[in-house]
Amino acid sequence: MADLASYVIRKMLLAIPIILLATLIVFLMLYLTPGDPITALAPPHASVEELDAIRDKYGLNDPPYVQYGLFLWRLVHGDLGISIGAATRNLDVSGLIVQRLPRTLELMGIGLGMSYSLGIPLGVFSALRHNTLGDRSVMVFTLLAYAMPSFWLGILLMLLFAVELGWLPIEGTTGGFGSIILPAMTLGLGNAALTTRMMRSSMLEVIRQDYITQLRSRGLPEKEIIYRHALKNAILPVITVIGLDIGWFIGGSVVVETVFQWPGIGMLITTSISNSDFPVVQGCILVLAFFVIAGNLFADILYAYVDPRVRLG
Amino acid sequence: MSARKPVLEIRGLRTQFFLREGIVTALDGIDLTIYENESVGIVGETGCGKSMTAYSILRLVPHPGRITAGSIKYKGIELTTLDLDRMRSVRGTEISMIFQDASTALDPVFTVGSQLDEVISLHQGIYEKVALEKKVVEALELVRIAAPKEVMEMYPHELSGGMKQRVMIALALSCSPSMLIADEPTTALDVTIQGQILKLLKALVAKTGSSMMLITHNLGIVAETCDRICVMYAGRIVEDAETFELFEHPRHPYTAGLLTAFPKLGEKKDELSVIKGTVPDLMNPFKGCPFVDRCGKAMDVCSKHRPSRVEISRGHYVSCHLWSGGEPSDG
Amino acid sequence: MRLRKALNDKLLAWKMAGGVRQTLAGILERGGRNPMVVIGFTMIVIIISIALLAPVLPIADPTQQNLEPGQQLLSPSSENWFGTDENGRDVFSRVIWGARVSLTVAMVAVVVSMMIGIVLGLTAGYFGGKVDYIISGTIDLFWTFPPFLLALAFAAALGAGLMNVILAISISYWAGFARLMRGQALSMRERQFVEASRALGARHWRLMFTHVLPNCIAPLIVWASIGVADAITIESSLSFLGVGTKPPTPSWGWMLSSGILYLGNAPWISTFPGVTMVATILGFNLLGDGLRDVLDPRMKGLRR
Numbered sequence: 042m043a044d045l046a047s048y049v050i051r052k053m054l055l056a057i058p059i060i061l062l063a064t065l066i067v068f069l070m071l072y073l074t075p076g077d078p079i080t081a082l083a084p085p086h087a088s089v090e091e092l093d094a095i096r097d098k099y100g101l102n103d104p105p106y107v108q109y110g111l112f113l114w115r116l117v118h119g120d121l122g123i124s125i126g127a128a129t130r131n132l133d134v135s136g137l138i139v140q141r142l143p144r145t146l147e148l149m150g151i152g153l154g155m156s157y158s159l160g161i162p163l164g165v166f167s168a169l170r171h172n173t174l175g176d177r178s179v180m181v182f183t184l185l186a187y188a189m190p191s192f193w194l195g196i197l198l199m200l201l202f203a204v205e206l207g208w209l210p211i212e213g214t215t216g217g218f219g220s221i222i223l224p225a226m227t228l229g230l231g232n233a234a235l236t237t238r239m240m241r242s243s244m245l246e247v248i249r250q251d252y253i254t255q256l257r258s259r260g261l262p263e264k265e266i267i268y269r270h271a272l273k274n275a276i277l278p279v280i281t282v283i284g285l286d287i288g289w290f291i292g293g294s295v296v297v298e299t300v301f302q303w304p305g306i307g308m309l310i311t312t313s314i315s316n317s318d319f320p321v322v323q324g325c326i327l328v329l330a331f332f333v334i335a336g337n338l339f340a341d342i343l344y345a346y347v348d349p350r351v352r353l354g
Numbered sequence: 355m356s357a358r359k360p361v362l363e364i365r366g367l368r369t370q371f372f373l374r375e376g377i378v379t380a381l382d383g384i385d386l387t388i389y390e391n392e393s394v395g396i397v398g399e400t401g402c403g404k405s406m407t408a409y410s411i412l413r414l415v416p417h418p419g420r421i422t423a424g425s426i427k428y429k430g431i432e433l434t435t436l437d438l439d440r441m442r443s444v445r446g447t448e449i450s451m452i453f454q455d456a457s458t459a460l461d462p463v464f465t466v467g468s469q470l471d472e473v474i475s476l477h478q479g480i481y482e483k484v485a486l487e488k489k490v491v492e493a494l495e496l497v498r499i500a501a502p503k504e505v506m507e508m509y510p511h512e513l514s515g516g517m518k519q520r521v522m523i524a525l526a527l528s529c530s531p532s533m534l535i536a537d538e539p540t541t542a543l544d545v546t547i548q549g550q551i552l553k554l555l556k557a558l559v560a561k562t563g564s565s566m567m568l569i570t571h572n573l574g575i576v577a578e579t580c581d582r583i584c585v586m587y588a589g590r591i592v593e594d595a596e597t598f599e600l601f602e603h604p605r606h607p608y609t610a611g612l613l614t615a616f617p618k619l620g621e622k623k624d625e626l627s628v629i630k631g632t633v634p635d636l637m638n639p640f641k642g643c644p645f646v647d648r649c650g651k652a653m654d655v656c657s658k659h660r661p662s663r664v665e666i667s668r669g670h671y672v673s674c675h676l677w678s679g680g681e682p683s684d685g
Numbered sequence: 686m687r688l689r690k691a692l693n694d695k696l697l698a699w700k701m702a703g704g705v706r707q708t709l710a711g712i713l714e715r716g717g718r719n720p721m722v723v724i725g726f727t728m729i730v731i732i733i734s735i736a737l738l739a740p741v742l743p744i745a746d747p748t749q750q751n752l753e754p755g756q757q758l759l760s761p762s763s764e765n766w767f768g769t770d771e772n773g774r775d776v777f778s779r780v781i782w783g784a785r786v787s788l789t790v791a792m793v794a795v796v797v798s799m800m801i802g803i804v805l806g807l808t809a810g811y812f813g814g815k816v817d818y819i820i821s822g823t824i825d826l827f828w829t830f831p832p833f834l835l836a837l838a839f840a841a842a843l844g845a846g847l848m849n850v851i852l853a854i855s856i857s858y859w860a861g862f863a864r865l866m867r868g869q870a871l872s873m874r875e876r877q878f879v880e881a882s883r884a885l886g887a888r889h890w891r892l893m894f895t896h897v898l899p900n901c902i903a904p905l906i907v908w909a910s911i912g913v914a915d916a917i918t919i920e921s922s923l924s925f926l927g928v929g930t931k932p933p934t935p936s937w938g939w940m941l942s943s944g945i946l947y948l949g950n951a952p953w954i955s956t957f958p959g960v961t962m963v964a965t966i967l968g969f970n971l972l973g974d975g976l977r978d979v980l981d982p983r984m985k986g987l988r989r
Contacts, residue, residue, distance in 0.1 A: 062826050070842035184974075188967040190918045192925045192938075193959045196945055204949050251459040258412050258453075259473045259525065260445035270461050277463065292833035296922050300945075311926050314841050326838045333830050349509040350462055 045345060052341045056334050063330040067323050068112050072105075121327070126318030134324040138306060142328070145305030148298070149290045151221055152228035153283070159233040161279065164240025165272065171245060179237060186234035191293050195227040195300035224301040228293050232286055236279060244275040277348050284340025288333040295329075358389040361533050361565045362411070362449075367424035369403075369410045376637045380406045380419065382589040385663060385671075388533070393559060393566040395576030395597075397612070398586035404569045405454075407586075408535045411567075412451060413441055428533070447477045450531035452555075455542040456518035460510040466521050467506030470494070470528060477529040493524040498554060516547035520554070527558060534559060534566045540575065552579055573612060577601065582669075585609045588634055588644035591663075595670040605672040607649045643675065651676060712903060715979045722979060725910075725971025732965050736784035744778040761953055768953040770944070779935040780958050786936045787962070790847065791916035794854035795909055801855065802862020803905075807897060809863070810870025821867065827860035836919050840928040850929050854916050865908060869901045903980045910973030914966045921962060937962045 096102050103111070115122070121134035129137060167179040189197075202208050202223060247253065248271050256266045298307035306325050313321035369381040381403045388394050396404045409415045411426055413433065426433040428448065433441065453459035461469060470490045480486050487506075494502035497520040510518055519539060526534060536555060540548040556579050559566045568580055576583050576597070583600045585593045585608065593606040604610040634644050642657040643649070649656065655675050663673045672678075716722040735742075761768045767776035809820035827835065835857035843849035917937075923929035924938025932939055937958045944955025 058822070059826055059829055063830075067838070070838060073839070073842035184967060184970065185963070188914070188963050188970055190921055190925075190938075190962070190966070192922060193941060193955075193963065196941065196948065196955055196959065200948055200952060251453060251455065252461045254409075254414055254416070255451075255453050255459040255522075255525075256461065257414055258445055258451040259476075260442040260447065261472065261476060262442065265472075270464070273463050274461070288829075288831045288834070292831040292837070295834075295837060296926065299926055310837070310841070315927055322841050326834075326841070329834060330830065333834065337829055348463070350511050 045342075048345055049342055052338055056338050059334055060331065063334065064113060064116060064327065065109065067327045067330070068109050070323060070326075071319065116327075121324035122320040124313075124318055124321050126313060126316040126321060128316070129318070129321070134320050137309065137321060138324055138328055141304060141306045141309050144303060145294055145298070145307060148221065148224055148228060148303060148305060149287070149294055151225040152232070152290055152293075153286065154229075155225055156229035156232040156236055156286070157283075159229070160236025161240050161276065163233075164237040164279075165244055165275075167237065167241040168244030168248070168275075169267065176241075179241075183234040183237050186230050189231065190296075191227055191231060192296045192300050194230060195224070195297055198223050198227055199300075224297050224303050227300070228290060228297045231293065232289055235289075236286075239279050239282070240275065243278050244271065247271045247275040250274075280347065281340055281344040284336040284338070284343060287336030287339070291329045291332055291336075358392070360387050360389050361392075361429060362386070362388040362567075363425075363427040364407075364411070365425045365427075367407070367410060367426060368422050369406055369415055369419055370422045371419040373418060378419075378636045379639065380589055380636065381410060384424070384589075384591055386584060386591060386594070388565050388567060390532075390565060391563055392582065393556075393568060393580045395580035395583045396567060396569045396586055397571065397573060397576055397583055399571060402586045403589040404571075404586055405537050406589075408451060408537050408567065408569060411535065412445055412449060446473060446531070447529045448531055449533040449535065450526040450529065452519075452522055452526045452534065452536040452539045454538040456522040457510070457515065457542065459522060460518060462510055464509075465506065466494075466508055466510065466513070469521075470506075470525060473525060474528050489528075493528045494521070496527060496558065497521070497524045499524070515543050516551060519543060519547075519551050523551075523555065523558070527562065530562055530564070532564050534564050535569070536566060537569045538571070539568075541570075541572075548575075555579070585612065589636060590644060590673065591671075592645065592674065593670075593672050599667075599670055603670075605666060605670070605677055606645075606674050607651050607676070608645050611648075643673075709902070712906065712976065712980065716976055719975045719979045721971045721975030723975075725968045725973075725975055728964060728968030729972060732784060732961075732968065733788065735781055736788055739781045739785055742781065744775065744781060746778070767957040768951065770940075770947075770951075770954045776940075776954060776957055779940060780937075780961050783935040783937045783940060783958055784961065784965070786847070786930060786934055787917050787920055787938075787965070788913075790851055790854070790920045790930070790936075791913045794851045794858065794916045794920075795912040797851070797855035798857075798859035798912070799862050799905065799909060801859035802864075803866050803898065805859070806863035806866025806868075807870050807894075810867035811897065813871075817867075820863075824860050824863045824867070827857070828864060830857075832857040832915065833919050833922060836923060837926070837928070840923050845928050845931045847930050847934065850920055850923055853923070854919050857919070858912060858916065861912070862905070862908060865904055866897075866901060869904070870897050903976075907973050907977045907980065910969050910976065914969035914973065917962065917966050917969070 093102075119135050121138070124130060124132045124134055124137060163179055167176045170176045186194075248267075253266060253271060256270055257263075294305065295307035295310055297303065298305045299311045302308065306328065310322055310325045313319075313325070364384050364386040367381055367384040367386075368379065371378040371380060384403075384407060386394075386407075396407060398404050406415065406419075410421055411428075411433065413421070413436075415421065421434050424434070428444065431444075433444065436444070460466075464472075467487075467490055470493055471486055474489050474493070475481050475486060478489070480489060490506055491502045494505055499505050499517065499520055505513070505517070505521070510521070513521065519542075523539075539555060540551050543551060552575060555566075555568075566580075568576060570576055580597055582594070582596050584591045585600075585606065587608050593600065593604070593609045595603075595605075600609065601613065604613050634640055634647065642655075642659055643652075643661050646652045646656040653675060659675075661673045661675045662678050663671050664678045665671050666677050716726075767780060770776055770779070805820050805824065809817040809824070832854075836853045839853035839856055840850060843853060920929055921936070921938030921941065924936045925942040927942070929938055930936040932943075940958040941955045941962075944951075944958070947954050
């Protein structure tokens with residue numbers, strides 16, 4: 042366990058430069074933006090002096106490295122700046138994000154759960170019936186599900202379940218558990234397809250291994266060989282990527298939240314982009330980036346934890 | 355010798371693989387009898403069907419292969435048609451197998467102890483924790499593992515190659531089988547460890563009184579370990595004799611070739627490549643003797659008819675037209 | 686001496702060229718027997734041909750609005766095969782012209798990111814040492830983040846527009862190519878023929894491009910095919926969010942996004958571009974996955 046602890050600490054230290062570089066890129070995004078962000082803050086037809094005063098106020102006249110230093114300093118203190126959007130002007134960006142974050146996490150959690158509870162059994166099923174009609178059908182399903190961009194899938198699901206059948210509410214804001222089903226399904230299906238394929242190929246690989254034949258030669262029942270030995274070996278590479286799936290879900294959540302008007306961080310980004318509320322966009326992307334990095338870290342740790350073969354040294 | 359009871363009797367065993375490209379006949383009419391307390395060596399080049407014989411006995415022929423003809427009798431029970439549940443009770447308790455490479459043949463994500471637990475509790479019906487642990491320790495002590503309690507807690511990757519093979523042997527012997535099949539048990543090991551493992555295997559077989567079928571491509575190993583040797587070529591047993599007899603009077607030209615190619619002790623060379631020519635393609639069925647293209651004494655009849663198996667002296671069988679007088683066989 | 690060296694170089698180059706031809710012939714031969722590759726390839730060829738032929742096909746102007754009463758939101762008919770949209774534009778024609786936009790964006794973005802990846806990956810893998818350390822760090826950073834999130838960040842900063850979308854996708858997607866090339870270059874630099882020509886004093890860059898690159902053709906084709914599918918997804922998602930291509934450019938993502946409002950009474954506005962888009966993505970995925978299976982079953986973990 043001491044090994045694991047030092048391994049975790051080392052991995053965390055390695056994440057620091059990545060976090061720093063992510064902040065740098067997000068900071069530099071401001072310089073990529075065409076036009077002057079200050080015009081959004083200033084009253085219409087502001088004079089050059091007025092604009093300059095605002096620039097001074099926001100520290101925009103300082104050299105870039107000073108600005109980056111300040112940006113980092115404020116970041117460490119949880120200060121992501123203030124919104125310049127019409128509806129949320131002068132509100133704390135971090136406050137806006139904290140308010141939206143639980144909804145995004147809720148959506149991602151249920152989406153993740155759905156994708157594994159569909160993908161893992163389906164992959165095992167497919168592998169055990171390799172090259173049969175059942176296996177082929179599952180493969181066609183995964184190819185289709187993977188080729189569907191999530192917003193288009195969302196539209197289709199809405200059309201089917203909400204418009205045609207009227208079973209579930211169209212948008213996420215109406216509340217109740219029913220409202221999360223469609224967005225979570227939309228978010229989870231692509232990953233379910235990936236999980237199915239990974240689980241299938243992993244299982245196919247494992248059941249060809251010598252140790253499976255060895256176990257058979259001992260007279261163990263086939264069920265025990267498949268569901269105890271083969272499954273445990275095959276599921277390792279699949280569950281170790283849970284952390285990486287988080288990155289996938291974060292990207293997907295922006296789109297899915299926008300489709301279903303789900304009031305999470307993803308939708309906050311979209312509305313802020315259309316409102317040219319740049320500080321909020323920056324803040325949201327930074328938070329999402331942080332979650333991606335945390336997900337990667339989690340993947341590394343999980344991998345070391347579940348697979349006895351990984352050397353911690 | 356005639357007083358000994360046969361444990362395993364194989365007659366006319368044929369195992370074929372049904373591939374998209376055609377049918378591969380991996381085993382083509384194997385006849386083999388193994389008696390009680392006997393160690394039989396199966397020798398041949400890579401791909402001659404040695405391992406497939408072992409897999410066929412345990413009915414573990416991998417897809418898309420299957421046994422298509424012949425019979426395998428274990429203590430009078432026909433194995434080829436036995437239902438799977440009863441076959442499972444034969445595996446491990448009656449006939450057990452040691453695999454070539456213990457580093458791939460042990461489940462990497464279970465500890466040594468839990469892998470032994472599983473087999474022992476299944477076949478001996480012991481589920482109680484303390485009793486089970488005692489049995490596991492005994493099994494590991496049997497294969498002379500010095501610190502069984504520590505090894506029990508380890509995963510296979512934490513053990514050396516020799517230790518892994520010892521664990522494998524412990525697994526194979528844990529239910530005291532009457533018949534042990536060892537498929538190249540030392541090939542994956544260092545030369546020094548090879549000797550240790552062979553000695554251990556020999557001692558254990560003598561101690562438990564089980565029969566052994568030792569598969570190898572190394573004539574030196576069988577000479578030291580086995581009572582009798584079967585030489586295989588292209589899915590057939592071409593010669594079958596007691597060890598001393600075979601080394602002194604090899605009758606089949608292939609065996610003779612093997613023995614001339616066999617290096618003196620300590621000399622290192624690729625012993626089997628000295629016989630000129632290549633093994634026939636098992637995809638194309640051939641009428642005659644499979645060795646005909648490489649045989650220095652080939653006659654016309656050799657490429658036309660399959661040689662029958664004849665007993666040329668007591669317990670010495672050869673399948674070769676030189677010894678059967680060129681009479682065509684029915685097979 | 687000079688002559689021998691030149692001759693030897695030529696021989697090596699010739700051998701490699703044979704290798705390239707052989708690789709390509711091998712890909713064609715083995716790919717032709719894989720149903721996934723054949724189906725995917727056929728789908729792509731059909732879609733690309735239609736997109737290329739768009740200017741000469743007898744179809745309506747995709748940007749021509751028809752605001753006369755009764756010409757909007759028409760359901761599919763013999764006149765308008767895929768119906769008309771809220772501005773009375775022909776959906777069929779917009780789907781075809783949209784294919785040009787989406788395919789151009791995706792393919793150009795993949796080519797650009799492939800070039801970035803090849804140059805950086807080869808440099809890192811071939812030189813090793815400090816150069817490798819710095820480049821690998823950058824590759825890892827970009828590899829950590831899902832391409833869509835990166836592209837969203839860049840697109841949000843750059844603003845909507847065709848060029849900006851291509852740029853955003855390119856700088857988000859190159860890390861995969863770079864990882865691939867770096868790995869290949871690392872293993873290749875120890876191979877004998879590279880050693881041989883290094884001993885003969887061939888220039889670094891020539892070495893990399895004439896010796897290392899040709900050996901990576903197969904995995905690059907696989908990556909590129911899957912990359913185009915991913916890029917179409919990213920482009921349409923960005924357009925859907927309003928940071929991709931701008932109207933009136935007929936892009937699939939934008940058509941879907943504007944069609945969402947009419948889902949109840951005119952589902953064809955978003956259904957037809959959606960189906961076409963999924964078919965295109967599916968085609969490229971099939972080709973890529975199939976080729977991967979054919980060329981190297983062990984080439985796993987291509988995605989993520």
